[in-house]
Amino acid sequence: MGKALAKELVSRGFDVLIHGRNMTKLAAVRDELRLAVSESNRDVDVKVWCADASAGRWYPAELLALTEGPDIAVVVLVNGGTDIKSYAIDGQTDDEIHSVMSLNFFFSVFVTRTLLPALRSTAARGPVSVLAVGSHVALIPPPYLSVYSASKNALQSVMHGIAADERFAGRNVDGNLDSKYLQVGSVHTASNKGKPTLARPTSEAFVKDVLRRMTAPGRIVAPNLVHGISVWVIMLLPERLAERLAGRQMVEAWGETVTGGKSRAACASTSS
Incomplete structure (x- = not known):
């Protein structure tokens, strides 16, 4: 999401400072943004903060x-x-x-x-x-x-x-x-x-x-x-119904990561 936002902002002429914790990835995004800027002939600065x-x-x-x-x-x-x-x-x-x-x-x-x-x-x-x-x-x-x-x-x-x-x-x-x-x-x-x-x-x-x-x-x-x-x-929604729906969505999306090895049916039963 951050990369998409940076791309959108430089396309609109904003100078940007992008942040991340991996300098290699940051440098790659910076170079990608700078290339896009040079191709569009815009005068935009791209900085990184690791x-x-x-x-x-x-x-x-x-x-x-x-x-x-x-x-x-x-x-x-x-x-x-x-x-x-x-x-x-x-x-x-x-x-x-x-x-x-x-x-x-x-x-x-x-x-x-x-x-x-x-x-x-x-x-x-x-x-x-x-x-x-x-x-x-x-x-x-x-x-x-x-x-x-x-x-x-x-x-x-x-x-x-x-x-x-x-x-x-x-x-x-x-x-x-x-x-x-x-x-x-x-x-x-x-x-x-x-x-x-x-x-x-x-x-x-x-x-x-x-x-x-x-x-x-x-x-x-x-x-x-x-x-x-x-x-x-x-x-x-009533609070408990909202909780059940949230639990069900988590199980559907993440399965055993949420249930700790339980079956999906068992977790769905527990959450309800």
Whole structure:
């Protein structure tokens, strides 16, 4: 999703800074983007920042150096995800829990707070968007993913809190600094290889939805129409029914990875 977003932004003339934890992969994406830029005769800069979002501690100097100078108009916090687990929270190690929270929450907080002074400066001259990629798991935790669900709920709260803090301090009176939490369902990516459908758009289609809905009103936005309808349906369902459906979908998608070797029928029976 991040790669698709970077491609879309450079095609629109944005300079981009892409982040990842593998320098070899980052360099390959950078070269691909630069080639696309040169072929289109655009004057666009592509920078890379290599840092492990699951590490739990980061230092701002490198990020500040990479973002010094140009106005920062769009920040998209795409990092996130978790391994599917077959055991409850009491079976998860400290390292597992810290890694999930760092990858999905703490790293996004670090990036946002590091860039916030520059974002305020840009907002004095024009619109700025900070977009945090959320997940439907924040609405109803799938089996064994309570920490992942909590990380997305925390991310939503921080996006709201940033907006509230700016209003309380009397800044951003013109609304130029806009922080949003994106409600995201299934998207076809390298790690989610299910067949693309209306409910599972390709990354390329989804990032177009994101940019199209970037200025939509409200602090919580579902860029994809089907994802938005899914949120509405989930919120209407009784809690236990929603839990059963979430469990059933996990088993259908991940099988023994979720059940720990149990049969699909046995797990479906247990979850109901």
